[in-house]
Amino acid sequence: MDNEVYSFALKSALDEIRNICPDITNTFIFKENGEIIIGDEATPEKTMAQVVDAFDGVFEKANAIGNIECITVDGNNGKVNISCLNDLYFVTVTSKKADINYVNTVTHVLIPTILRLLEKICPAPLNNTSILPETKPETKLDLQAETEEPEPLTETKEEDKIEEPEEKETEIKSEPLLPEPQTHQLMVENLGGLLAPSDTVRIDSVILSQWEDQYEGRKIEEIEIETFDGKSTRCKVKPIKNAKYEGKGTIQMPEKIQETLEIKKGELVRAKPVIE
């Protein structure tokens, strides 16, 4: 629900900015680890991912200039501006006739204000994960089927409360309400070596713990990976061993899985736990 509110508020703000300044052709927001937070209607997710990927090298060496505050790319037909707002990067693409002062006034006031407001209302979604509208997970129907049951269950629960309290407990336990899987956007890194199994990916132990917490300590052994082109696969998952990749929003993936998904190192994928 929080994600929905965030998504709606930010997406509306981005779309509204484009209404106010028609010379803004594209806007989106991403995190330093490459995770895309939200984009306007005009910008495909794949384009956002390509932009983030293009600046990977710049962000890697940004320490040398005291981290990125702003990047401006000035072309003959338009401009791209990337501004840092707290831990987020706000991208605006403008046509060549755009009044940059006006654009900056609107974007640099409106977006920070909305982000501050959202942070005050509920800080969790921006800290945790992407709030891009998720593609419908395959397990959703099953979940809905499960969530349809509880209504009569709650009624009987009230009735049986005095007479058979033990039975009620077992009924609830047998049909738990599983929360919707939390999706993470991760950047693909190669996973090789003689001992590396070809059916297992590695992701941050923090993400695994988050999922395990979400599902009350259930061990996450499989995840579903989806590309921005809509290709998806299931595979086993283990925590990242190499400290170099920890906490960077990456997913280490064997070549075989990369081939299956038709992706390569540096591209973004969505990952969510498989709960059965």
Added chain:
Amino acid sequence: MVKKKKDSQEITTLTEPIATEEAISTNDLRTNLEEIKTWDGVIGYILRNTTSAAIDLNDPTKIIDYAILSSSALEASEELSKLFNLGKIKNIIVEGKETKVLSLTVGENRISIFLEKQADYEKILKKLQ
């Protein structure tokens, strides 16, 4: 024997003007950059083309980081140009909390100038374009 000599002269005559033009262009740029380097707030520059590179930075320990950063920025700008149809890239400015980098391409030369946060890059752009 005489014929061989003639051939070699012809080749020399053909290649010389092109080499000279390139040299002049790059040399001019380098002269301009050396002048810019003396301006207030300018930390240094990197000038690269297909055959040579010139680097002048106040802090030599940062050469590698600055070189990777500037080439990444130029490559990223080319990618952005393709994605958003920006046309020819005039320049790219990467601003950090301490330093900013102005990168641009002049002919076949890729230039990156490193500036202190408050330095004015407009004046530099005028000088180089």
